Amino acid sequence: MKHGARKLFSWFKKSKRTEDSKEEILNSGLNMAMEFGKNWLQPIQERLSKKYPHLNAEELEQYNAMCQAAMSFGHEIVYALAEEHGKETKYEQFEPIYTQNYSWVNKKNLSRLFSQGMYYAWKDMGF
Numbered sequence: 001m002k003h004g005a006r007k008l009f010s011w012f013k014k015s016k017r018t019e020d021s022k023e024e025i026l027n028s029g030l031n032m033a034m035e036f037g038k039n040w041l042q043p044i045q046e047r048l049s050k051k052y053p054h055l056n057a058e059e060l061e062q063y064n065a066m067c068q069a070a071m072s073f074g075h076e077i078v079y080a081l082a083e084e085h086g087k088e089t090k091y092e093q094f095e096p097i098y099t100q101n102y103s104w105v106n107k108k109n110l111s112r113l114f115s116q117g118m119y120y121a122w123k124d125m126g127f
Contacts, residue, residue, distance in 0.1 A: 023104045025052055029067035030109050034116060070102050071113065078117025082125060089118065
């Protein structure tokens with residue numbers, strides 16, 4: 001690789017690093033936190049560091065804590081709504097409550113949080 005190409009590649013890597021918004025990283029992390037299977041309820045730092053290698057250990061810890069809290073809050077809200085409304089619980093009831101506290105969560109993760117929460121609520125409540 002010639003010096004000029006190496007310099008350009010270096011710039012590209014740095015440029016890519018700065019393009020990762022906090023919201024993007026948080027949504028990636030939340031998506032990882034919600035994974036089923038062997039990763040269910042597991043810390044996300046290792047997986048997040050593979051996708052965003054520029055994050056340091058402290059940042060990874062912070063993202064893990066924020067994403068785990070966001071997931072737990074979502075499941076708690078859905079569960080509380082299901083206790084009140086049963087099978088009639090609607091996504092439209094969940095979204096404004098949740099986004100008031102976690103406005104950074106994208107639509108895909110919101111939908112997934114609601115679906116997961118309802119799955120567990122239905123399972124626990126015997127719907």
